[in-house]
Amino acid sequence: AQKVTQAQTEISVVEKEDVTLDCVYETRDTTYYLFWYKQPPSGELVFLIRRNSFDEQNEISGRYSWNFQKSTSSFNFTITASQVVDSAVYFCALSEKRGKLIFGQGTELSVKP
């Protein structure tokens, strides 16, 4: 069965700190996709990144970076030099081939000035 676990329910940091959001997934498929979405207080889910199961290269986009490790079934998300605008709920999600997304419970990040 597919499952996504985000063990950190809430994280609070002070502005400019680095923060890592953990994501562990379970799937029996060899082909799958992993995603991160951001949900700010306004409520709309914003797509951040998609990773193919065959591509384990880490990715960096500005202050955001993602670490994908198949050996530990993890897809962690790091924000460097966090800012107040990063405050949101972050969701990790899994899909097998093209199809429905299975979301984790989300991690609520609070960045204080």
Add this chain to the structure above:
Amino acid sequence: DTGVSQNPRHKITKRGQNVTFRCDPISEHNRLYWYRQTLGQGPEFLTYFQNEAQLEKSRLLSDRFSAERPKGSFSTLEIQRTEQGDSAMYLCAMENVEVLDTQYFGPGTRLTVL
């Protein structure tokens, strides 16, 4: 802007009433998904369409729920005889034909059943 709009944004109704939500893409899309999100939880899959065809339905989608996508563009989700447990955010997502395998979400419809 994801190019997905949803109406209404908020709906308050009394238990037992029927409600209908609409999801509209701005441009051509292929697959359309409906999810439900309750407070403090991640979104849960309800159903999806490829063009007009409804290809998968979750067990969460009881017989009080029905979804349509009559012309392969906009979609509606209807809940009959609403219950307080139906209170949630209902999210529509589209897969852009140019960026397959990635779902872009609309702003959602927040339903409150009194």
